[in-house]
Structure formats: C-alpha cells, structure tokens
Amino acid sequence: MILVIGDTNDITTNIAMEWIRHYTKNVKRINFSDYTPLDSLKITNQNCTTKIASIDTSEVEKIWHRRGSIRFLPITLRNANSSLYTYLKKEEDSLLKSLEDILGDTKEYIGSYHKEVENYKIDYLLKAKDCGIRIPDTLITTSKKELQSFFNTYDQIITKDIRYGIKIKAQDSGIYSGGTFVVSEDMITSMKKHFAPTLVQEKIEKKYEIRVFFFKTTLYPMAILSQNDSKTSVDYRNYNREKPNRNVPVLFPKHIEQQILNFIKRSGLSTGSIDLIVDKADDYIFLEVNPQGQLDWVSKHCNYYIEKNIAEYLVFK
Amino acid sequence: MNVQQETPFKLIANCIPVKGAKRSSICDLHRGSIQLIPNDLYELIKNREGSSIIEIKKKYDHKYDTIIDEYFEFLIDHEFIFFTATPELFPKMSMNWYQPNTITNAIIDVGKQSDYNIYHALENLNELRCKHVEFRFFKKISLEEIKTIVEFLVDIKSSIISIDFTIPFDNDFEIETIQNFMSTNGRVSSFRYYGGHENKFISPIDNRRGYIIITDTIISNEKCCGIIDSSLFSVNISTFTESQKFNSCLNRKISIDANGHIKNCPSMMKSYGNITAINLNEVVEQKEFKKYWNISKDKINVCKDCEFRHVCTDCRAYIENPANIYSKPLKCGYDPYTNTWEDWSKNPLKSKAIEYYGLQE
Incomplete structure (x- = not known):
C-alpha cells in the first residue's frame, strides 16, 4: 500500500492522487487539516506496531510525505490562543518525529516533516559548500560593529530569516515577511549596538535564478528570468503580477548537476526544492533548500508532469 | 531588457510560434496572450534561434538590418526572447500531454x-x-x-x-x-x-x-x-x-x-x-x-493552415461538409488564407450545410 501525507487544498497532492488512483486502488491519503486518529503505536518487548486511521502500517510499502504532517490532535483542541494547545502541539511534534523515524526504518519514506521543521539555512549552506557548490558569504551577528564591517566589504548585502519567516502579531497590526531585502546604510545606522541574531549575505548580481525540484535523484530545474525586473531582482517571491517573470526549463552543466546530487545525498533529503543563482560569471550559487517546497508552478511552467512521475515511482518502482 | 547584438538569442520555452498559411502567431502560454507575426519572422526564429543578431544580419549580407532590428525590438518588447551565452542549457518545452482520467x-x-x-x-x-x-x-x-x-x-x-x-x-x-x-x-x-x-x-x-x-x-x-x-x-x-x-x-x-x-x-x-x-x-x-x-487540428481542413490552431476550440457537430469528418467547423468565420473574419452564417458557401443542420434563423 502507498500512503500519501498531504493536504486537502494542496494542488500537488490532488494532482498526484489522480495519477496514483489511475494506476492503483491501493493508496490511502492523510490530510494535514484533518484530524487523523492514532489507533495505536504499540511498543512491546517483542515488536513495535502502528495503526493510524485504521491503517496497519505494516501493510504500507511506500510513504510520500508531500506536505504538512499527520495531525493527531482532535480539531476541538486546536485553539490557537491557548497555552494548552501550545503544549499539546509540542507533545504531538515529538511524537510525529519519532513516528517518522519508526516508519522510515521499515519502509521507503520520501519527504519529511522533521526536515521541514528543522530546515536550518546555516546547516545547508555549510553542506552545499562542502559539496563544492559556491554559496554567498554569510554573517550571523548580534553586533552592529560586525554588521557595519560586513556591509563595508561588499557592494551590497541582503538579509533574510535564519529559519522562520517574520510573523509578528501586534495589537492591531502585524509584520509578516518571508522574503529577502537589501540592507541599506540607513538601516544599519538606525540599529542599536546589539540586536537579536541577524543573518546577512553578500548580494550576488544574478543572470537568472534556478528553482530545482528534486524527487529522489531526479532533478526538475526551472530558470526564473527575473533579472530585468526591479521588483524581483532581489527575490523572485516579490512577485510582479502584471508581467510575471519568465519561467523556463533549464539544464545544469554536468559537473554542477553532480554537485547538486552530492548535496542532496549529503543533506539526507529525499525530496525538496533548491534555490540557486547563476551569476554574471556563470557561477552557480546555492541559496537555500525547502524540503516541502512548492512544485506545482515548476511542473506547469515547464510541462514536466512531476506529479505523474512521482505517482509512477510510488506505484511501479 | 536591452538588445544584445553579439549574444545568442533564445526563445522563451513557453512562448511558441505557430505558422499559418499567410501569417504566424506567437502563443504566449505563460501570460495567456497571442501576438501575430509575419511568416518571415517565424522563419527567422525557427532557423536562427541560438544565433546572435550580428550573425543573423551577416547571414543576410546586411540587406535587411533595419527589418531585423525591428523584429528583435518586437520580440524584446513582449519578452519572447532573452540573450544567453549558453543557449544549449535552455531546452525546448516538452509537447507531451497526459491526463489520468478517461473522461475529464x-x-x-x-x-x-x-x-x-x-x-x-x-x-x-x-x-x-x-x-x-x-x-x-x-x-x-x-x-x-x-x-x-x-x-x-x-x-x-x-x-x-x-x-x-x-x-x-x-x-x-x-x-x-x-x-x-x-x-x-x-x-x-x-x-x-x-x-x-x-x-x-x-x-x-x-x-x-x-x-x-x-x-x-x-x-x-x-x-x-x-x-x-x-x-x-x-x-x-x-x-x-x-x-x-x-x-x-x-x-x-x-x-x-x-x-x-x-x-x-x-x-x-x-x-x-x-x-x-x-x-x-x-x-x-x-x-x-x-x-x-x-x-x-493538424488533420482538419483549413484549420491545419491556421495560425490559431493550437489555442482554438473545435466543433465536429457542425462542419462545412457534413460528409467529411475532417471538414472545417461550420461556425468559424475565419479564413487563414486571407486573414479575415466574417460572419459565418452569411457565407453563401455555407448555406447548404446550414440548411442541412437546420441552423437557419
């Protein structure tokens, strides 16, 4: 049996499910927004068995963890503002991580909740560097002095989050951002001597960006031609809706492809999306990886049929 | 984007030229729009993609430099092309179409x-x-x-x-x-x-x-x-x-x-x-x-010569010649040989078929 962990409104889960069902009836789907009963995770001195939503997991051969996670907390307990929920979620989180390890031991588990929540940019930058892929020079600091000197070293620097996109709720407004921004001299001047850990990187003048979705060792690279658009020249996520960036299929030079495959292996990721930049000198620079990144747009713009290929892997391989 | 005379040009993979009998189109499948182009430009794109503007001008002995410049200005304006020193890294988009369900x-x-x-x-x-x-x-x-x-x-x-x-x-x-x-x-x-x-x-x-x-x-x-x-x-x-x-x-x-x-x-x-x-x-x-x-569309008379054939609908219920299932849709008023649209219901050549289907008002 194939088990898919996705979400009700996740287009990729929906399309892939159509394909999987086209090939087999032997598939079960779990949605992030639903409550999934944990019938039992039973550990005795003889063995360890799990039954989730009436599915005996010993019958599952492959799991594709597309998005989110299973959620064992009944919906009535999910009151975002209560500290009870915060606590219960923490408990659930540790259970999910253990469960992923247990299931991963006996069956093929593609995708990961664990990797998604612990998607630390710094770790992956180091891993990419170790594989010989260029990375932007990076500083994480709490000191204005260090920041100023880093700023002085490069033509321009940018800042982005270390792990979590900005999501700060205030009384009557909020600050939200998941993007990348150029740091100006004025910004630094206005900062205090010490501040919360902040990540900055040299800004790389790019020819174009590459978003590569990978599933196992198959790469689906797409070039994002954003270099002519001031809105997206720093970060393609700052969309221009009238004239959206051109997205086209692209290939890697052989040695770069090998480096990326090495990185995937080293990172222990079975699927995900990597963001890279190609600079003016045709160097490939690793930016970050998203274990549960969106792939619908890559599949559609490049006519890759990624969801069909995933389904065929799950059913036939 | 600026014109780069010496760098090879590449077509955006999901902007696809379609050749018609008298003119061609570029179907911008990304932004959902369509632009009409002369067949000369179609040929230029088809045959010279991956070359630089300088090379193309030279190929034509500099006889058509002005026209070539105009063509590229148009292509750049619509962002149909980009310039790259590594055109081999930009493949064509696959033309495959798949669908899991027998009935959609x-x-x-x-x-x-x-x-x-x-x-x-x-x-x-x-x-x-x-x-x-x-x-x-x-x-x-x-x-x-x-x-x-x-x-x-x-x-x-x-x-x-x-x-x-x-x-x-x-x-x-x-x-x-x-x-x-x-x-x-x-x-x-x-x-x-x-x-x-x-x-x-x-x-x-x-x-x-x-x-x-x-x-x-x-x-x-x-x-x-x-x-x-x-x-x-x-x-x-x-x-x-x-x-x-x-x-x-x-x-x-x-x-x-x-x-x-x-x-x-x-x-x-x-x-x-x-x-x-x-x-x-x-x-x-x-x-x-x-x-x-x-x-x-490639099998249907007239449609197969039309620059709109891959973005158009079809109709097999009402066709110009009811005896030929490859005949052109009756209710199409476009003529790709003259590039004109007319009211299909007033076309005397269609009156027989209109009568056959009982479509007269």
Missing part, C-alpha cells in the same frame, strides 16, 4: 421532455472520475433545484471540481443571492443566464471564483453550440499541448442530451445508447465513441 468533462442537457435521472448520471460521472460538468437547462429551474444537485455532489464526494450552469433568465434573479451561493459552494464556477434583457459579465467577488454571464440570446436547444471565435481562444500550455494530438473539443468529453441519449456532444446525431438503459462507462469502452478524440 461532460455536458448534461435538461429540457422539458427529459425523463432521465440526473443523479444517476452524476454517479456515473463520478465513477469515471470526471472533473468538469456543464449543465444546460432548456427549461425553468429554481435555485433550490440547483442546490439539491450541488449538495448531491458533496454527499457522494464527487470527483467533479467545477460545474457551470446555463439556465434561462428569470426576473427574480438577484446578483447577491447567486454570488453567495457560489462562494458557499466551491464546485460551482459559473452561471450563464440566457434570454436576459442585456449582455453583462459579472466578475467574482473578492478574487474568488464564480462569475455570472447574462446574455440576451435565446438558447432553446443544443444548436447554439459550436461557435468558433477569438474570444473563446484558450492560450495555455494545457490546451496547446492537448491540441497537438487530440481534438480541442471532444477529447475525453461525454454528453447526455435532453432526451437522455449518450453522445460525444449533444449537438451530434450519433447516440451510443440512452442513459436509462446503459451506463456511461459502457459507452466510454466502445471504440467508436472515441473516434473523434484523435482528430487534431
């Missing part, structure tokens, strides 16, 4: 005379994992009745993700009621009211789906269908790739006409059985039922 779309007609069970038909469509349904009512229908249909789909967890309703205009019509109905019933994507007092398009509220069209045209039967018009062009990767090998209207479609006859399209003569006697999946299994699916 259906038309269900309901008239005064209809005595078949709509719910049975919907169950059948669910078994086929059909995605889109168009309901056409040639009789009065209340919102309550429509609600019952939509709720039934919810109950059976139907595979149908979008429903369009074509129904007669009623003086009780209230925009808000219909908009609210659509926003609480995600499956319903549009209402088209015919026989209204005006022609009007009402956009969905707050970026949601669900639009309303009111037209003053009277639609009393299935003969309204089959119009080919530039307003019906669908410029996207899915249509473009599907049309390479498959029919742009009938592929993976099934229909039930007002008398319960199962057909490729309600406007066609051939019935493969009545829904009261035979299930839809039994019809789909018949080889003959699928014979129109592979009639792509």
